[in-house]
Amino acid sequence: MNALLKIILLSIILGIALPSCINDDITDSPSATLTFSTDTVSFGAIFTDLTTPTARLQVFNRNSKGVNISSIGFKDPATPFRLNVDGVSGQTFSDIEIRGNDSIYIFLECFIDANKILEPFRVSDQLEFVTNGVTQDVEVEAWAWNVTRLNAVTVAEDMTLTAMRPYVIFDTLRIEPGATLNIEPGAWLLFHDKAAMEVKGTLSAIGNPDNFIRMSGDRLDDILPDVAYDQLAGQWGGIDIAPESFGNRMEYVNMRSTVSGLRVDSCGDLSKNKLTLVNSWLHNSQGNVLSSKYAAVDAYGCCFSEAAASVVSLTGGKHNFVQCTIANAYLFSSFNAPNLYLSHCMPDDSEDNGHPLMVANFENGIVWGDIGSPLYPGDLIGSNVFMLNMLFKATGTDDENFINCVWNEDPLFYTIREDYYFDYRLQPESPAFGRGNPAYLTPECLYDMDGLYRLADGMPALGAYAD
Secondary structure (H helix, E strand, O other), X not given: OHHHHHHHHHHHHHHHHHHHHHHHHEOOOOOOOOEEOOOEEEEEEXXXXXXXXXXXXXXXEOOOOEEEEXXXXXXXXXXXXXXXXXXXXXXXXXXXXXXXXXXXXXXXXXXXXXXXXXXXXXXXXXXXEEEOOEEEEEEEEEEEEOXXXXXXXXXXXXXXXXXXXXXXXXXXXXXXXXXXXXXXXXXXXXXXXXXXXXXXXXXXXXXXXXXXXXXXXXXXXXXXXXXXXXXXXXXXXXXXXXXXXXXXXXXXXXXXEEOOOXXXXXXXXXXXXXXXXXXXXXXXXXXXXXXXXXXXXXXXXXXXXXXXXXXXEEEOOEEEEEOOEXXXXXXXXXXXXXOEEEEOOOOOOOOOXXXXXXXXXXXXXXXXXXXXXXXXXXXXXXXXXXXXXXXXXXXXXXXXXXXXXXXXXXXOEOOEHHHOEOOOOEOOOOOOOOOOOHHHOOHHHOEOOOOOEOOOOOOXXXXXXXX
């Protein structure tokens, strides 16, 4: 009987204690609320008729005991946002438990139908959580763009791209011989993965200081918190200008995040201008930002930056680079390639291909990088390449090819490589101020990319920016 009594008493104790223990693990106190990784989940700019990349929200239970979320769902039943809670998709969820001092992840997507609105428009909803009778909400928003999709388009006759809507380009946009693609100020061309532009006719992309033409990849989300996916090079192929193409012009263009930048193929005909670049920023390439072979290419007031190879690579040809910055703060490689690479320019170049050696002037510019050497070759004596009023990240002295140059004085850009911040304007203490020669200024570069007059203080600063 004593043994039986002990078993009965133990059963009674366990019967009382176990439910009590389980109930104690989940609190029903209204004060046991949730906290969130953010109060607003923003998709940023997205395209209509296309499912967005996934956004993430972390939901924390900071209490020592578990909580039961009685419901999770959007306030608007017709919401364009979609939910996935701990790996399960659905519109609403109930009885979701979070243990004490633990968290769960909620994944969100967005799909918005196309409409006729021209400007980006905001869509939003409130994601509501009800816990122990207390309602909390997180704002979810997106800025939707209606876009024009160009899928493997061939431009066989003159065509104009406007600023009315962004263009998303799939495959290759080809400009055929005899046709001109005109791109108006403010136009935005977004290239899908592996998309590119091939120019056999003529490209005329003319923006202005208030309305740059943008050419970039079509990923608009962040790869890391506060770091845009667009800062990762290789988002799209780039632009190829074919041997038969001449008279191309790009003004006030921001072209970035390519596989191999702007490539000018060999033509050998220096009697006609191949490409003129004015007040444009070409940056962030897995190869060169600009490469040219045996062509006549001129650049005025341009900034070339961030490349995994030489930023600018020129082979032979005829060039004028005036008021240009060539700089490298590329994030994803460590190497010593020269920022400016010149080939087929020296008398002893042995290549016998019938093309004359390079003829080039580089005036009032800067060649400086956080990585890479500044220039190859470092000795230009005997060539027809001249560096006039240039600032270099190198110790050197002037000679018959390097004239009035500034040696190894930091231009003091605002760029901070480790913070993913790239700005090649000059800090007030920069030694580049007042070191340029006004005689080198042409009408194309009297004003910089920001519309600032280069002679406001009498003598121009070196590089792409007047300030």
